[in-house]
Structures are given as structure tokens and as C-alpha cells.
Amino acid sequence: MIDMSILFDHWDMFLQGFGNTLKASLLALIGSFLLGTLMAVFRIAPVRPLNWLGTAYVEFIRNIPLILVVFVFFVGLPAIGIRLESFVAGTLGLTVYTAAFIAETIRAGILAVSKGQTEAARSSGLTYVQTMRYVVLPQAIKIVIPPMGNQFINLVKNSSVLGVIAGLDLMYFGDLISADTFVTFDVYIFVAVFYLILTLPLSLLVGYLERRLARAR
Amino acid sequence: MDFIGAYAPSHLTFLLEGFWVTLQVAFLSIALSFVVSVIVGVIRYARIPVLSQVLATAVELVRNLPLLLIIFFTYFALPEIGIKLDKFYAAILALVIFESAMISEIVRSGLNSIEKGQIEAARSSGLTYMQTLWHVVLPQALRRMVPPMVSQFISLLKDTSLAVVIALPELMNHAQIINGRNVNYVIPTFLLVAVMYFVVNYALSIISKRLENRHA
Numbered sequence: 225m226i227d228m229s230i231l232f233d234h235w236d237m238f239l240q241g242f243g244n245t246l247k248a249s250l251l252a253l254i255g256s257f258l259l260g261t262l263m264a265v266f267r268i269a270p271v272r273p274l275n276w277l278g279t280a281y282v283e284f285i286r287n288i289p290l291i292l293v294v295f296v297f298f299v300g301l302p303a304i305g306i307r308l309e310s311f312v313a314g315t316l317g318l319t320v321y322t323a324a325f326i327a328e329t330i331r332a333g334i335l336a337v338s339k340g341q342t343e344a345a346r347s348s349g350l351t352y353v354q355t356m357r358y359v360v361l362p363q364a365i366k367i368v369i370p371p372m373g374n375q376f377i378n379l380v381k382n383s384s385v386l387g388v389i390a391g392l393d394l395m396y397f398g399d400l401i402s403a404d405t406f407v408t409f410d411v412y413i414f415v416a417v418f419y420l421i422l423t424l425p426l427s428l429l430v431g432y433l434e435r436r437l438a439r440a441r
Numbered sequence: 442m443d444f445i446g447a448y449a450p451s452h453l454t455f456l457l458e459g460f461w462v463t464l465q466v467a468f469l470s471i472a473l474s475f476v477v478s479v480i481v482g483v484i485r486y487a488r489i490p491v492l493s494q495v496l497a498t499a500v501e502l503v504r505n506l507p508l509l510l511i512i513f514f515t516y517f518a519l520p521e522i523g524i525k526l527d528k529f530y531a532a533i534l535a536l537v538i539f540e541s542a543m544i545s546e547i548v549r550s551g552l553n554s555i556e557k558g559q560i561e562a563a564r565s566s567g568l569t570y571m572q573t574l575w576h577v578v579l580p581q582a583l584r585r586m587v588p589p590m591v592s593q594f595i596s597l598l599k600d601t602s603l604a605v606v607i608a609l610p611e612l613m614n615h616a617q618i619i620n621g622r623n624v625n626y627v628i629p630t631f632l633l634v635a636v637m638y639f640v641v642n643y644a645l646s647i648i649s650k651r652l653e654n655r656h657a
Contacts, residue, residue, distance in 0.1 A: 419506055
């Protein structure tokens, strides 16, 4: 049977890890939303060099492992004299990685808004930036919400790489507790439950939003 | 930064050896998860009582957990209940559990995308349910599943790098060993490793796009 005393004895550690996992995920969500939107706009802006930059970013980052990106911040930067705290390095790595996926999500949302609307807005005298700001983006956001929810779920799960670089998250404290108590099975079950507390409700919500959007079409 | 030292021939072969392990783990995991996913997907599609509900719950749980946790679990926790696996197989087991949950959802939505009329037509022309599934639904559904599956396989190939936490001698692990020798090797090594992952994954994504265009 599962030994509940491990949970109660290390309650504050679990809680601290849980808090940091949530914090890293939220910070990386905000950061990668901003960076991702920028890259998405770069990819569709009518400026060639920006297109290349956006495409290069998305294609390169999407095709390399997250842990490599995190290691670049955690091991690579110190090698050239820039030292970051492990939590910061991990969150930056998560941000840079997730931004590539969010850029694609947002780009797909923007492209889903029909071209006629852009043309109408442009011919009624709006500038390109105004068209984006007042016509295309508000509509794209609605389409983009469910896939963004999925990205957030991925972020929560991916934030576990912080555990590899001692980033004080749930995974890290899980390892610490299991090293402390010599119990791994039960500790990992508890860690799993903590992750599910975050991801399961989100996943149900995303499913509901997806179904509603599908019906609305 | 010391590119010449970092790219010494002995380092290059060492990285390639690591990459070979990465590819082996990836391909074995891909093959196994494909088989498991099709079975799980079909059981859920056919709504086999009890089994289907149990699998639905299992899939939902696994999908919402970090892969890293599952790797720790298969390597560190399973021995506690008497199942001791070598690093290589612990990594593969973890990847298969995780990716099967993901891919079985692709299989299920692929199956659901086949029009009900086709099933009714097949059934009324005398095919049994199993025959309908095998000869009518699955072949069409599998074709539609190719693009999302390829992107899932790209994820899997990237995810093998998480096995660095159990010191599986794959690409990431070998890169870290080289990095440990001299701090000036770190950036050049990461650059090369990134290029190695990128080349294989980008090639896969291009193939996937071609396939998508052909089926569209």
C-alpha cells in the first residue's frame, strides 16, 4: 500500500515544488506568448527578412529537444561567463522552446481568418498594423484559445525538466524526498498526483472548448 | 570557445555513437508504440465495455503526466516492486507508455473521421464488424493519421534526450561527457548536437508535409 506518512512528513516540500512548477509554467506561458506572437507576426509580415527570421526560429527550435535548449541556458551561458540561477535558466529555456510552438498556433489562427477581411480592412484605409490589431488578431484569438490551452498543459509537463537542473520544481523535490526516504514508488505517485491536479482540469477544459468551437463552425 | 578541440575526431565518433543509441531507442519505441496505439485506439473506437473505459482513463492520466516522471518511474520505482530493467529498456518502456497514450488519441480520431455511412454500407453488404474495421475503416483511417503521427514521432525522437537523467548513453549524455572535459567545448558541442537533431527531425517534417499535400 501507499505510505501516506511520506506525503504528510514532506508536505511543505511538495507544496514548494508545486508552487514553483506553477510559477515556472505561468512565467514561461506569458513569455512564450509574447515571443511566439512576435515570431508569428514576423512569419506573415510583408517583409522578407522578418519572414526568414521567424521561420528560422520556429523551424530550428521545434526540431531540437527541450532539454538541449535548457542546457544551453544552464550550461552553455556559464561557459561564456553568464551565470543564471537554475530556476531562471530553466524558465528561460522553457520560454524559448514553447514560443516556437505558440508561434505556429498563432500563425494558424491568423491564417484561419479569411483573406477577404484583410483586403476589406486594407481597402477601407487601415494600415497593415491597424488591420492586424483591430480586425485579424481579435478573431484569431478565439480560434487560438483551445490549442493555447494544450500548450499550457505541455508547459506544465515540460517544466519537469527543471528537476534535471535542480530548478526547485515538483520533480526536483520529488527526487530529493525519494533520496531522503529511500522510497521511490510512493513518492513518484504523489508527484504524479500533484501534476495531475494542474493538468487534468486544464485538459478537460480544453476538450470542452474544442467541442464548443467545433459546434460553432 | 574551442571549436577545433571540441570537434576532435574522437569526439565526433563519440557523439555519433550516442546518436546511434538515440536512434535505436527512438525506432524501437516508435514501432512498439504504434502497435500498442492501434490496439488501444481500436478498442476505444469499438467501445468494448469495461476495457474501453479503463483504457480511456489510463490514456487521460498518462497524457497529463510529464514523460520525465514516467522515465524516473520505470527506472527507479519499478525495481522497488521487483521489476528491474536495464537503462535502455527502462527508457523504451517509459517512451512506449507515454507515446502510446498520445498516438492512440491520433488513432481514435482518425477512426472517428471515417464517415458512418461507409460502415453501414459495409455492414449491410454482409461484412462482419471485424471485417468492416479491418478492410474498410482502418486502411482509410491509417492514411489520414500519417501527418499527425509523423509529428508525434518527431516529438518522440526529441524526447529520447530526457533519458539523459538515467544516464542512458545517448546523444545528450555523450554531449555532456564531452562538455565535462573542457568548458570551452560546451557551446560548439551543443551547436553540433542541435544540428544533428535538427537534420533528422527537419527531414521527417518535410516528408510529413509532402504526405499531407498528397492526401489533401
